[in-house]
Amino acid sequence: MTEMYIPKEVIRIRDYIKSMKIRGAGTIARAGAKALAIAAEKYVGNELSKFMKYMECIANYIRSARPTAVSLPNAIMYVMNRLRKSDAKSVEEARRIVIESANEFIDYSLKAIKIIGELGARRIEHGDVIMTHCHSTAALSVIITAYRQGKVSKVFVKETRPKMQGLITAKVLANEGLDVILIPDSAVRYYMRRADKVVVGADTIAANGAVVNKIGTSMVALAAKEARVRVYVAAESYKFSPLTLIGELVPIEIRNPTEIVSSEWLRENPGVEVFNPVFDVTPPEYIDAIITERGIIPPQAAILILMEEYGLSIKEIAKLSNETEVKIDEDYG
């Protein structure tokens, strides 16, 4: 394609995602879908094959904003698969499919959090003490819905170093009226025997049901298993990663040491390396259930969600993944 016009609204959305002005898995996914709809709307021309090419280019362009976040490519795939599989005869028809699918995705995603809250709350029993880690809208939806039903007695919130997202979670829960106990991450095993259930969110869920989430989640899950405390993961279905179906590993982002120690400390201690992985992987056997808007599933059924979500067979997903470059992190935490 020699010349491609990218609408400036689309450019702006991509920039916002890249600079993290737009953040949070769900918000990013909805913004990506919206950008596709805008692009389709703004397209000028009558040749269907050119429109299809144009949309693929736009899709790649938006996707590249944050290539490792699974919700964005999944939102794009949701829309693009419906376009690719359609038998649209004209640009007009194809455009309508893109806009409709994008809106469908956005509605879907907004409803998902509410449904997850309702389904998840059914798993919470009267008087339960819950432990949670980091800040997850889906997990909060479960805890708050259950609290409104009078079930939750208190919540242990882990501070979640280095960025202390536990404070955000504590604030949201306390504003709802919940009793919150903020604890250091090191105290996870100490307090686990006083907890009845663990509810956490997810960044990405692999085909085998392994959950990639904020660093420390796998330690929480291990301590919970030891104490026979149930672990629930709350996640929208677009957090399931299709590429893991063909054995790709989920890349783990390593961030700056200054999130943990000050730059003065680093200067004074040049001999100390500071290792700051952001996510870890919780194996499926430590998870009792994943709460999605499509129902509560055992982690081993993750593959079914994936196949259904994208209306694809394993063969098709394998073919797709050949066309996408994936960074592989050897260090599968």
Next chain:
Amino acid sequence: MKCNEIARFTSELCMKLRKGKILSSTEATLVVLDTIMRASKACNDYFNDYLSEWLPKILHSRPASQLLINSLRQFLHHYILIARQKGISKVLSNVRRIIQDIKDSINREINSIALAASKRIIDDDVILTHSYSKTLVEVFRRARNDGIKFSVYVTESRPVGEGLITASTLAKLGIKTTLVIDSAVRYVMKRITKVFIGAEAIATNGAVVSKVGTSAIALAAKEARVRVYVAASTRKFSFETVFGELIEDIILGKAYILTSKEQLKGLNSKIRAEAPLYDVTPPEYIDAIITEVGLLAPQAIPILIKDMYGWPPKITKMDELINEVRNLD
């Protein structure tokens, strides 16, 4: 220094102990012993009053530190014995020697442990350690001086964050050191070949009381089949637990221990912060306890106690000893 000044100093010391400001239990014990020695000079005739007033407070400020309890017990035994034999006036001049003997023993024990433990470190070992332990720094220093090439991962060790001091100390010894947050222990565990931790107290069943986070590390190590070694002298054995005593928890309860006042702004009263200083690691997660008399399985602790002190161990309770001091005349 006058007696009331040393009393004020002791009061501040208690506060520091209570908040976990003095990191290693060995260092805490050495500071307490030095303070008592200075008090014996400053308070003179009132030294017994000082002891009976301040020892309970000191003990209550770091109740989990068995090294402190047992070292003070040893001091009181000797002190009372000499006072009975030679009289109060004579015993005061002996305090320095009694305390020096105890300090020498503590240092000898650390050296023996460092010798035994450093032999467990081999080339290419990747060790994980937690918190700050004076004994472990000695272990690593010796292994380094023996020319062994190993590296150490150190956890930040919240809520106090003393892992930074350990990391800094080890790096300055020329040991390859990596700092990670407490949440990352399971992530890094499969890179680790051995876990080394220190202890506040060892219960009769071999359970280890140590800085909070230790038990999670031991659990993650067990899951990954990584061996866990505890470096602790027999002075850290808790004889009281033979009789079913529990070791008291210390829970810090102020939110600012977890975060800056800045970040706390706008948090409502429904939020409470809690941070225990210690936790208990069950014996089944520990491969060996390295003491000055050698390397032991945690299950062998009662046998060693029996060998050293008889069974049940003949110990006098601290409050009984303090009462005896009160009645010395």
